[in-house]
Each structure stands twice: as structure tokens, then as C-alpha cells.
Amino acid sequence: MTSSALDASVAEVPDWREIRPLELTPILSAALDAFYENGFHGASVRDIAKRVGVTVPALYYHHENKEGLLLALLELSTRDVLARADAADAAxxxxxxxxxxxxIYSIVLRLTNRARMVALESEVRYLSADxxxxxxxxxxxxxELVLAIVKDGNRAGVFSxxxxxxTTRAVLGMCQSIPRWYHAEGKLSPESVSNKYVAIALKAxxxxxxxxxxxxxxxxxS
Structure with a gap:
């Protein structure tokens, strides 16, 4: 997927207080499933193509290689969370x-709702250096967005x-650990977890x- 296509896919960001399914192409949807089930190393382009119902050459027409699929998904996921965070900041x-x-609410809400996308972060090591x-x-x-907010709060005298x-790295690191323990089948809803982490972040x-x-x-x- 090209950069412009990625930008277009997150151009209309829904309300940052809710999560709606990301619109993925059939190829990227199949790649996400394959990477989640088998890991990047264990997934094959042939399997991904089979899931979509296309030939391997047809898949390569849209994405250069398997790494290109991973990169497209990672960029889509990261640009999505950044767009949501920007909207939350503006609000x-x-x-x-x-x-x-x-x-923080927007970040945690995503982490608790998009387990498959979030799991891709562990596959970043398979990307080339560039x-x-x-x-x-x-x-x-x-x-940098969160850091700017913390600095503004310090200057205003409402943070210390x-x-x-x-502190910013600690707060974001705390949030990134959520997928290790959170289960959708548990007692805590995504909204409840998000509000709990807002309170923790403010104390931090x-x-x-x-x-x-x-x-x-x-x-x-209607």
C-alpha cells in the first residue's frame, strides 16, 4: 500500500472515544490473520494469497514482498493511533x-480493542533497518505529542x-504493557481500563x- 493510500485510509478519523473496525484491503486482512496466527516468520506469502483467493504474482502486484505487507499493516496501525491521539489532544x-x-484514553482504548493489530508490534524486528x-x-x-502535553502541564503548574x-516514556510504556494481561473476556471493559489508566497517568x-x-x-x- 502506498503512503497516500495509508493516509487516505485514516483521513476520516472516527470519534476518538470509540473504536470502529479498520478498513483493510482483502490482502492486508488476510496478512493480518496469518501474522497473528503464525507470526511473521511462520506465515507464507503463498498461504496469504490462498486466503484471499489470488495468485502469488497478483499479490506481489500490490505489495513488493512479505515485509511490505507487514510494513503496510504497521504503518496503518501507527498512523491510526496517531490520528486518534491528535484528535483527542485537540478536544x-x-x-x-x-x-x-x-x-491516554484514546491510546488505551485502541490497545484493548485491537489485539491483532497491537500484536504486530512484536514483529517489528523482522523489518529491514531502513x-x-x-x-x-x-x-x-x-x-512527542504526550511529551508536549506534559511540558505544557508543567509550565501551567498543574503537573509536577x-x-x-x-515520565512520558514511563506512561507510554505502562500503556504498552496492557496487551500482555488484558483479555476481552475478562471483567474489565475497554472503557473501564482506559479510564483507570487515565487516573494512573495523571498521578504519574x-x-x-x-x-x-x-x-x-x-x-x-435514526
Whole structure:
């Protein structure tokens, strides 16, 4: 998938307070299933093509190789979370507390709802050095967004993070660990986990304020 196609696929970001299925091409959908079930190393292009019902040459017409499939999925996933985080940040206006709450909520909501996509992060090691660097640069934008919020909160006197950069990494690292223990069949809903981690993140940056629990938008009845 080209960069423009990736951008277009996340151009219309739904409300950051909810998760809707990502629109994947049949090839990328099959690749995601194969990578999730067998890992990148264990999945084969032939199997992916068979799942879609196309020939291997037809698959290569759309993606250069198996690594290209992985990279396309990783970029789609990362650009999606960044777009959602940007929207959540904007919804917080000029209030660093609400901005951080919104962004952490949007990140955790994705982590608890998109297990297959999130699991792909463990396959980054199979990317070439150039592709791995490209993917890392996109992910860095998320860290920089949260860091900017923490610094704004420090300047406003509502946060007291003595080391903004390390605190940011700690908060994001805490969030990234969620897929290791979270199960959709458990007692905690994605929304509940997201709000719990908002509270933890605010404490981590030294914020004494509390925010109202964030809830999914109400749907209008047609």
C-alpha cells in the first residue's frame, strides 16, 4: 500500500472515544490473520494469497514482498493511533489535564480493542533497518505529542513531572504493557481500563486534579 493510500485510509478519523473496525484491503486482512496466527516468520506469502483467493504474482502486484505487507499493516496501525491521539489532544482545548486524559484514553482504548493489530508490534524486528527506522520515526510522533502535553502541564503548574521525557516514556510504556494481561473476556471493559489508566497517568505526572470518566459518544436514533 502506498503512503497516500495509508493516509487516505485514516483521513476520516472516527470519534476518538470509540473504536470502529479498520478498513483493510482483502490482502492486508488476510496478512493480518496469518501474522497473528503464525507470526511473521511462520506465515507464507503463498498461504496469504490462498486466503484471499489470488495468485502469488497478483499479490506481489500490490505489495513488493512479505515485509511490505507487514510494513503496510504497521504503518496503518501507527498512523491510526496517531490520528486518534491528535484528535483527542485537540478536544482537550488549552487544558493540559484534559488533553493528557483524552490522549491516554484514546491510546488505551485502541490497545484493548485491537489485539491483532497491537500484536504486530512484536514483529517489528523482522523489518529491514531502513523500514524499522521509518516505522520508529512515525511512532516517535506519539511520544512527542504526550511529551508536549506534559511540558505544557508543567509550565501551567498543574503537573509536577521533574523529568518530563522520562515520565512520558514511563506512561507510554505502562500503556504498552496492557496487551500482555488484558483479555476481552475478562471483567474489565475497554472503557473501564482506559479510564483507570487515565487516573494512573495523571498521578504519574504529579497532577492532583481529577477528570470525569470519559464515555463513548451517544448515538442518535435514526
Amino acid at each position: 482537550g482545548g488549552d487544558d493540559p489535564v484534559q488533553r493528557l486524559a483524552n490522549v 523500514n524499522r527506522q521509518h516505522h520508529s520515526a512515525i511512532r516517535k510522533n506519539i511520544e 513531572a521533574t523529568d518530563a521525557a522520562e 505526572v504529579g497532577c492532583g486534579a481529577t477528570v470525569r470518566p470519559i464515555r463513548a459518544p451517544r448515538r442518535r436514533k
